[in-house]
Amino acid sequence: MEMETALKSGRGGRPSRSDSEVRVHAVLEVAKGKFLSQGYRETSLDSIARDAGVAKKTLYGHFGSKAGLFDAIVRTLTDAWVEELRKIVAKENGADAVLEAAALHLLDVGTRRDMIELYRLLLVESRRFPTLVDTYRGRCGKLTGMEPLTEYLSRAVGRRELELDDVDLAVEQFVHLVLGCVRSRMLLGRAPRPNVTSRRRIARQAVAIFLSGCAAGAESRAAQACRSA
Missing domain, CATH: 1.10.10.60 (Homeodomain-like)
Known part of the structure; x- marks a missing residue:
């Protein structure tokens, strides 16, 4: 062999x-x-x-073990994702450009067939084998693989470019804003994978909504809700 x-x-x-x-x-x-x-x-x-x-x-x-093999698969996928995301946020081209590139990367990877199938598997098996989810989400439920974006948003807050009370929460909200509905429709078999043009449109709109709520000096109701939460 x-x-x-x-x-x-x-x-x-x-x-x-x-x-x-x-x-x-x-x-x-x-x-x-x-x-x-x-x-x-x-x-x-x-x-x-x-x-x-x-x-x-x-x-x-x-x-x-079998669990160790599955863990290695998820880690391989996550490592590739993190490396590319780290390159994106390192460019520091301004929040709108960085976040749009990050959103597009999230959509490009997160809507691939293998990633949709992996997410479906985790949803199905999480009750029978809860430790399988540990590589995708830490034991406290925090998303893994988003560390570069967390670090970028923290720096942007430190520079007073963005106003965020909870960066970890903001990262999770950003991911759901970009990918949540798209992935849900795909998981239910109600929509095909968006093409490149559609993914770019989704990324731009998600970033515009996100920044309208946390850009420094924003006075929208979303920003006020963010500060009072």
Whole structure:
């Protein structure tokens, strides 16, 4: 089997680093496909090992358990998201430009088929396997993967560009404003994925609404409600 052959490459039968990375990536792709199409409980390590072309003990060696394998999948997706978001907020092009780019990134990633299926799986399995949600949301319920945006908004508040009483809450509200309704319609099968033009329109409007409530000096009812909450 191709994956098992990689175990024997390199000196002394040990896999090279590149071989190991290729093997792990392939296993994660196989496992992700099975989890998203079949569900968490219904997917077995035996079936993943068979389709990935590795021994079951290899999965235990790399990931420790089925939960560890699922956690690795979510972390891989989150790490890629965070890295791109960090690049976006590092540009410091002004709140409107930064937030619009962040919103578009959120829509581009969050409306992908695999991400919709992952979110559906988490909703379904959260009661049976509550620890599966820990990688997506911390134990206190805080969204993970949004740290760069949290840090950016905190800096903007410090510069008095934005007025926010609770940055963590503002991040969560921003995410729901951008993605919430779109993702809900897709989860219910009532809408296809918005095209690029639609995603840009959604991002622009969401940012305009968000900034109308927290831009420095804003006197709208939304801003007043934010301060009095």
